[in-house]
Amino acid sequence: xxxxxxxxxxxxxxxxxxxxxxxxxxxxxxxxxxxxxxxxxxxxxxxxxxxxxxxxxxxxxxxxxxxxxxxxxxxxxxxxxxxxxxxxxxxxxxxxxxxxxxxxxxxxxxxxxxxxxxxxxxxxxxxxxxxxxxxxxxxxxxxxxxxxxxxxxxxxxxxxxxxxxxxxxxxxxxxxxxxxxxxxxxxxxxxxxxxxxxxxxxxxxxxxxxxxxxxxxxxxxxxxxxxxxxxxxxxxxxxxxxxxxxxxxxxxxxxxxxxxxxxxxxxxxxxxxxxxx
Numbered sequence: 100x101x102x103x104x105x106x107x108x109x110x111x112x113x114x115x116x117x118x119x120x121x122x123x124x125x126x127x128x129x130x131x132x133x134x135x136x137x138x139x140x141x142x143x144x145x146x147x148x149x150x151x152x153x154x155x156x157x158x159x160x161x162x163x164x165x166x167x168x169x170x171x172x173x174x175x176x177x178x179x180x181x182x183x184x185x186x187x188x189x190x191x192x193x194x195x196x197x198x199x200x201x202x203x204x205x206x207x208x209x210x211x212x213x214x215x216x217x218x219x220x221x222x223x224x225x226x227x228x229x230x231x232x233x234x235x236x237x238x239x240x241x242x243x244x245x246x247x248x249x250x251x252x253x254x255x256x257x258x259x260x261x262x263x264x265x266x267x268x269x270x271x272x273x274x275x276x277x278x279x280x281x282x283x284x285x286x287x288x289x290x291x292x293x294x295x296x297x298x299x300x301x302x303x304x305x306x307x308x309x310x311x312x313x314x315x316x317x318x319x320x321x322x323x324x325x326x327x328x329x330x331x332x333x334x335x336x337x338x339x340x341x342x343x344x345x346x347x348x349x350x351x352x353x354x355x356x357x358x359x360x361x362x363x364x365x366x367x368x369x370x371x372x373x374x375x376x
Contacts, residue, residue, distance in 0.1 A: 100213045102126040102185070105226060106133075106151075108211075109181055110246040113149030118172050119164035121155040123185060123221050138172045148179030155223060156198070157187020162222040166197045173205035176231040179249055182207060185223040190214060191280065198227065208232045210247060 106112055106127055117124050118138045129135060138152075152172045157163030173182060182202075186193060202209060207229040214225045228247065230236060236249045 100226060101216050102221075102223070102226075103128040105183055105228070106130075108228070108247060109151060109183070111149050112151050113147055115151045115153050116146065116172060118152065118154035118169050121162065121164075121185075123155050123223060124153060126221070127153070140171055140175075146175055146177055146180055148177055150176065150180045152176060152180070152182040153184075154182075155185045155187060157222060159187055159222060163187045166201050170201035170204065173201055173207055173231075176205060176207070178231050178233050180231045181247065182227075182229045184227040184229070185215070186225050186227060187222045189224050193225070202229055206231055206233075208236055210236060 100108075102123065103126060106115075106129060112129075112133050114134050114136060115124070115127065115129060116136045116138050120137075124135060152169070154169045154172070155163050156166055156169060169182075169184065176182065184198065186198075188194060209227060209229045211228040212225060213228075215223055230247065230249055232249060236247075
């Protein structure tokens with residue numbers, strides 16, 4: 100159902116009384132002779148059987164009103180008056196229990212609940228059409244777009260038995276789906292938390308690797324300075340002579356002379372200028 104298709108379903112409408120300030124009332128495309136009033140209990144225009152209470156009910160306080168805000172307006176409806184409630188919850192998450200209290204307390208029967216098309220961008224997912232009644236009105240399906248009729252015979256016992264049975268069967272069928280949905284959400288939340296933890300660990304590991312790389316580069320530079328020092332070269336010459344005592348008589352003095360010459364020349368063992376140690 101489209102929003103502009105709702106009023107024709109309601110039949111004759113003498114006025115629309117809006118609870119809240121939603122701009123979705125413009126989408127109703129009301130006839131020029133049907134006035135729109137804002138709900139104000141203190142200076143309320145008297146409601147008649149052709150009056151329609153309109154509200155966008157949902158969880159977002161910026162775009163919706165709460166069910167409690169609609170309750171005073173519903174209480175003012177005379178018998179035959181109707182209510183159009185656009186709901187801002189996704190259908191699978193619909194907390195219909197928050198609506199049943201205000202509707203039942205005002206003797207309003209829910210006549211039809213239908214999904215809305217092309218309206219999610221406005222924050223509305225489905226519509227509830229209800230009416231103030233003295234006795235049960237004929238039942239409707241969500242696909243029924245014929246005008247709402249409150250008069251006529253009450254539903255037969257067979258119809259009431261069918262509705263009550265459909266409710267019980269529908270509840271038992273959808274209950275596992277709702278449980279699985281909750282479990283899936285819990286698993287998704289746990290997985291999202293684990294992903295965030297792994298991302299934090301990865302960032303910490305990257306930072307640690309960067310710090311280690313800096314420490315390694317500093318160590319390598321220090322090692323290069325040590326190897327270039329005269330003290331290291333003297334030590335290396337002495338150790339090599341100790342490993343080969345037979346040649347040490349010649350190699351050690353020659354090596355020490357080389358180190359001394361490099362030191363005097365200010366050069367490194369590789370012939371490049373460097374620290375003298």
